[in-house]
Amino acid sequence: MLARLRREFDIADLVLYLIGLGLLIAIVYGSIVTLSSGKYTTAQWLNFIIFGLAQGGIYALIALGYTMVYGILGMINFAHGEFFMMGSFGAFFTTAALAEMGFLERNPILSILLMMVVAMTVSAAVAVLSERIAYRPLRRAPRLVPLITAIGVSYFLQYTARGLFGSSVKAFPNIPALSGAVQLGPIAIQRSQIAVFVVVALMLLSLYFIVQRTKVGRAIRSVAEDKDAAALMGVDVDRTIALTFLIGGIMAGAAGVMYGIVFRQASFWMGFVPGLKAFTAAVLGGIGNIAGAVLGGISLGVVESIGPSLFLDGLGIAAPHQLKDAIAFTVLVLILIFRPTGLLGERLSKRA
Amino acid sequence: MALLEIQNLHVYYGQIHALKGIDLHVDQGEIVTLIGGNGAGKTTTLRAISGLLRTPEESKIKLQNEELTRLRAHHVVERGVIHVPEGRRVFARMSVQENLTMGAYARADRSGMDGDLDFIFQLFPRLKERRAQLAGTLSGGEQQMLAMGRALMGNPKVLLLDEPSMGLAPVLVEAIFDTIELLNKQRGTTILLVEQNALMALQIASRGYVIETGHIVLSGDARALSTDPRVREAYLGG
Structure with a gap:
């Protein structure tokens, strides 16, 4: 009897579930105390959510690159x-x-478009070159090798940017057309956030169209499923992998512009934390799953934005907003423990 | 003249010499079968022909006297050599329709594609019924039909079939072999068929090759092979 119980409830599992339960209680208790204290108004909550959606949209754009490359x-x-x-x-x-x-003052829309084109081109070029130079030669190497190489590429790019552009934080010039807010009923939405919503929506729709409805998209999906079978259909596997990096790069470039519009800064280390967050988002949604990356990105953005006030304020923590990164990575750890396949991930099964 | 001609085909997997100089040819309109036991090199031969494996300098693979050797797989497909791999390898997360569309990936002639799609749906009505369904949800037999339909969408000059009967119930095996024969008779499709089910393969083939540990050990007329005592003993259960 006891042996059977031991087999079914591994002690490590029990500890994990207790930690999970503890966190859940803390979150629920914190939220109830915060909400009943009435410290924040409805408009403030809505603002948190809108900020979270914008932030999450940027995560989603970056997460797509992680998830598509992982998928393929x-x-x-x-x-x-x-x-x-x-x-x-x-x-x-x-x-x-x-x-x-x-020109920025006179032609704001055209300027933003120009920013997008330049950023997307730069990111896509860096992505494709990294694939060609650093990853392709290691295609048949053990899995750990490209992973370590990726960390190397990451540092290479960071310090290249530092060497070329210096280590100071660059402040984006003010874009008048995107400053200020628009009043929508009780809530004020920043113009920059509206720009993020529009761009993210357009990028996601185009990506969906490309992946689901075009020949190129079918090629990408076929290579992701079975490289040999795809090659036997006439798909150039190497070119398709490069193309996946290109698309991921384009999405990352768009995210770079959106980040610049919302936070108005650029620096050589700026890729690190958003990169990890987007990776978290991709895992949260189910890595390899495109819709999952979007869902994961947006959920993470919103949780990170409302979480500190909602969960932590009520617990009497002095500076809850300093803990938003801790919340994001707690989400990553919890997902890895309790649902490693992510929200939309399928059971990973090896194909025959 | 041979449509597909293979001379002195060698394949190495690292230190292992898997194919040790295979010679075979397939004429226009023929069904030729390559039979042999597990690990004899049947699948390796097909993978080398379709460009999935590298071959050394001295090996020659020719289609209508044009060299295919060392072309990459997607270029071999463009020349009209289409390989239905072992284990079907349909795209499980795509619909039946999308799998068929993938089969025509290397093609540009729209009208020919539409005609072929009609033909495939006539040949395999089940695929038409299930065209919107995900390929991963099909039964083994249906997946084999899909794998063959997908290959036909590429308008093959030569069809390479690797173990089409594998893992199927006897009734379905009959049906698949009937279809192979029909394709050959009705459309004149040239077929190189790799099979463990030597008896069935020799019944529909005009010629056959027997492969053992990377060598062709016997070849000739299919009927003669099926009565050859050495073949009977080794592959047909005496």
């Missing part, structure tokens, strides 16, 4: 955050130059 190569590309950083620098230098010329 089974590899975590830890340099992906740096592709985002490089794109953000592209956007920064573009706006700085446009602001200098006065």
Whole structure:
């Protein structure tokens, strides 16, 4: 009897579930205390959510690169955050130059488009070159090898950016068309956030269309499922993998612009934390799953934005907003423990 | 003249010499079968022909006298050599329709594709019924039909079939072999068939090759092979 019980309830599992339960109680208790204290107004909560959605949209764009590369190569590309950083620098230098010329004031929409094009091109180029130079030669190496290489590429790009652009934080010039807020009933939405929503929605829709409805998208999905079978259909596997990096890079570049618009800064280390967060988002949604990356990114953004106030304020923690990164990575750990396949992930099964 | 001609085909897996100089040819409109036991090199031969494996300098693979040797797999497909791999390898997360569309990936002629799709749906009505269904949810027999339909969408000059009967119930094996024969008779599709089920394969083939540990040990007329005592003993259960 006891032996059977021991077999079914492994002591390690029990500890894990107790930790999970403890966290759950803390979250529920904290939330109840916060909400009943009435410290925040409804409008403030809505603002947290809107900020979280914008932040989450940026995570989602970055997370797509992680998830698509994982889907096609089974590899975590830890340099992906740096592709985002490089794109953000592209956007920064573009706006700085446009602001200098006065073009930014006169043609804000065109300027933003130009920023997008430059950032996407830079990120995509860095992504494709990294694949070609650092990852492709290791395609048949053991899994750990490309992973370590990715960390190497990540540092290479960080310190290249530091060497080229210096270690100071670059401040984006003010874009008048995107400053200030729009009043929508009781809530004020920042214009920059509206821009993020529009761009993220357009990028996600185009990606969905490309992956689900075009020949290129079918090629990507076929390579992700079975490289040999895809090659036997006439798909150029190497080109398709490069193309996946290209698309991931484009998404990261767009995220770089959005980050610049919302936070108005760029620096050589800016890829690290958002990169890890986006990776968390990809795992949260189910790595390899495109819809999962979007869902994971947006959920993570919202949890991170409302979490500190909602869960922690009521517990009497002095500076809850300093703990938002802790919340994000607690989410990662909990997901890895309790649902390793993520929200939308399927059971990982080896194909015959 | 041989449509597909293989001369002195060698394949190495690291230190292991898997194919030790295979010679075989397939003429226009023929069904040729390559039979042999497990690990004899049947699948390796097909994978080498379709460009999935590297071959050394001295090996030659020719289609209508044009060299295919050392072309990468997607270029071999463009020349019209289409390989239905062992274990079907359909794209499980795509619909039946999308799998068939993937089969025509290397093609540009729309009208020919539409005609082939009609033909495939006529040949395998089950695929038409299930066109919107995910391929991973099909039964083994249906997946084999899909794998063959997908290959036909590529308008093959030569069809390479690897173990189409594997893991199927006897009734389905009959049906698949009937279809192979029908394809050959009706459309004149040239087929190189790899099988463990030597008896069935020799019944529909015109010629056969017997492969053992990377060598062709016997070859000739299919009927003669099926009565050859050495073949009967080794592959047909005496």
